[in-house]
Amino acid sequence: MRKGKPNDPERRTRILRAALEVIATEGVHAASYRRIAAQAGVPLGSTTYYFADLETLIVSAFETLRDGLEPRYAAPMRSSRTDADVVEALVSATCGSTAPALADIRLYEEMHLYGARSPRVAEILRGLQKDSIMILRRSLSEATARAVDALMWGWWGYRSLHPDDPLDAVIVRNAYRALVDMAVTRMERSDRGGVSDSSPGL
Amino acid sequence: MRKGKPNDPERRTRILRAALEVIATEGVHAASYRRIAAQAGVPLGSTTYYFADLETLIVSAFETLRDGLEPRYAAPMRSSRTDADVVEALVSATCGSTAPALADIRLYEEMHLYGARSPRVAEILRGLQKDSIMILRRSLSEATARAVDALMWGWWGYRSLHPDDPLDAVIVRNAYRALVDMAVTRMERSDRGGVSDSSPGL
């Protein structure tokens, strides 16, 4: 007498997917056992069986989100040879064809906020950011990668706040270009710790 | 016989302050009538009396937050004469002496997320951003102001995610400087819609 086999092996993953759907559309605060069960089309007991408590369910959902996700710009970035390619990959990931949908941005934001009170989720987020920066570092310096990462989050936040007001690709592109070029034109000067000059000649 | 006067005129504002405290420390999802009442040291009925429903209370709290708040960099920005002054004001507002505390950043993020489902709060946020950009526009172009605004949110998000890992001021400064200088060195070229060049000479 050993172990039974799950009658519906998809059930667990379906619950996790449903959890992410609920979180994206209604927010983490609305992610209850019952709502998730309803979204997944499974009975309540089914969700409590697979996930002992709600925290575990939500964290697991965020973990699957991480596992199924690579930074949007990963592939384009890998194939970028010139700085201009890098900039275009970043623009595209911000407001172009490889950019996340609004629902995905909301999902990130929900995860971010949940992570403020959940160490496990915070760890997931730090891991995601680490991956993101690692990919950027293939083409950029550490300083530039960090700035680019921060800026992209900022743009996404703007999109979240103005769902109907699309970002101006020209503005976005110029900003990334300024950061990417910074590495070439400035880093050596910043090493000297210069802070004083107001209008650096070029 | 007309109207009675409130026995404790501070009560309403104290409730609102308590609401913000609860939101900052526990999150909006934890902001219940009872918890806010406890935080404010007033009975439950007192909170329901001043605010007919919870949504109203929370929105009012966010409104008071907006009213009592000017962008952190407003004053330093107004007194900035050179680009270097502007950059320093931005760095200071990001990770220096005029930067918001972690709790305030969390508060912004909570408001941001709540705004995703509350049109009234979304409007508050758009108003805040408008003010922010308007102040930046005293010294910067529209495009630069938008990029700077986005980048600052990005840095703050980083701080929220790494509470114990302070931002590197040098990196932050260089990023802002790159954006601020962009306006001078690039805008005319971008007007020609150039996207092609990979390593722009300088």
Added chain:
DNA sequence: ACAAAGTATGTACCATTGTACGCAGATTCA
């Protein structure tokens, strides 16, 4: 002083939540 109107609060309801738990199939090994 008295009554009306506004201020302030305690209590009570009903809905929703996380979780515990018992029961029924299914599967497996002897």
Added chain:
DNA sequence: TGAATCTGCGTACAATGGTACATACTTTGT
């Protein structure tokens, strides 16, 4: 086949939530 074990699920319960409302207290106009 039969007992043991796992899978899967429905129900029940205590806690917490928003909100309604009856009641008491203050202030004020006459």
